[in-house]
Amino acid sequence: MEIELDKPKCIAAGNCVMLSPEVFDQDDEGGIVFLINENPGEALHQSVREATAACPARAIRLSN
């Protein structure tokens, strides 16, 4: 699973961090998303998919 972040689109909603805290985090300044796990294992895929779907800015894209 490859996760691509479109950071300029991020509006710091934090939905991804809420749903998939093992993979996503937000910076302290503006709350912009960053990855803490670039290659999440199978067990995390469902939560990553939920996080992607819950992003109100569509700033997360998945491939594979």
Add this chain to the structure above:
Amino acid sequence: MNGDQTKRHVLIVGASAAGVSTALTLRDEGFAGPITLLGAEEHLPYDRPPLSKQVLMGEMDYDNITLSSADELAERDIEIRLGQTATGLDEAQRQVLLASGHRVAYDELVIATGTSARQLPAAVGIGGVFTLKTLEDAIGLKQRLQAGKRLVLVGAGFIGLEVAAAAIGLGLQVDVVEPEEVPLGNRLTNEVGRWLVEEHKARGVTFHLGQVVSKFHTERDEICGVELANGIIVPADAVLVGIGTVPNTGWLKGSTIDIDNGVLTDEFGQAAPGIYAVGDVAKSFHPGLGRHHRMEHRTNANEQAHSVARNIVGIRNAYCPLPFFWTDQYDNKIQLYGTIHPDSIASFEVGSPGYAKWVLVFRRGDSIDAVLGRNAVKEIMPFRREARRRHLVASVTAQP
């Protein structure tokens, strides 16, 4: 869903956030039948929240706010037809009538027609008076937002205050007219509403609270001033009317679909057999609240679309959301998570107004109804998690 899935046609009327999200989720869930998205606008789907912020500020344009590209839609085998306005519904024939005179047949219909900006009849047709809903609205308004010019905002809702912040950033003089004494008091509490007014005043915005417009003054059909009920005339080079929205349900008139300030649906998003509604236009039964509830939130457009798409493919799920809402004004990012209950007791559990960051928590007993924060995206998280945990327990209990 009945019958052979591969032969069933899902028609989605409305190609904005909720419509697009429904289409994409159907594919994500393995739906293999034909999907058609009908869009009233000429543009490929785009996101609206940036229209009142980054687009006005010149930080983003259409290319930055697209929701899905022609390539992606083609790749996911989603047919999109733009510039198609639905004008009627023929339930007997299972067809949607278009302004062009054509009809489009469906097996499953998803109503995602959204809302329109509420207009002030006295202001319609005056040059320089805007509402803000579409890309064209934003581009038209942006052209008028030039340093030194005077902008009057009618209505101090989220749109009005976000545009006030953008216009101040662009060097305009800004006046806000609002009938309530405290803007957004009913949404964010009076205390936060008053704090927000001070944030705007500190940057030079002039407020006319408890005031309504009595007359628009024009010069050669162009706006030149706004007269208030107290007799004050505020000069204006442009006016934005931000007084709420109206659900786009006119095309359903004469059908059996129940309309009451939105399309009434059950908790599964269903308005009638094989007919669903999603997004701003949908007024769905909310099992947690025990009543129908229409949510005009960007996040709701996504989440409700997911729920309905999954119901269409047979993954039955009741929609029982915990709303999330945000607004950006100057360097303030304000986030509201949950629903403030009339009996909720609010207290600042991180900082307080005047602090760089604060979190206002709304509790009833030991459960959190809602949490509101300023520039506290990380600090708010533990409260959100707790609210969500409680909510999930409560919504499971509430499921039929």
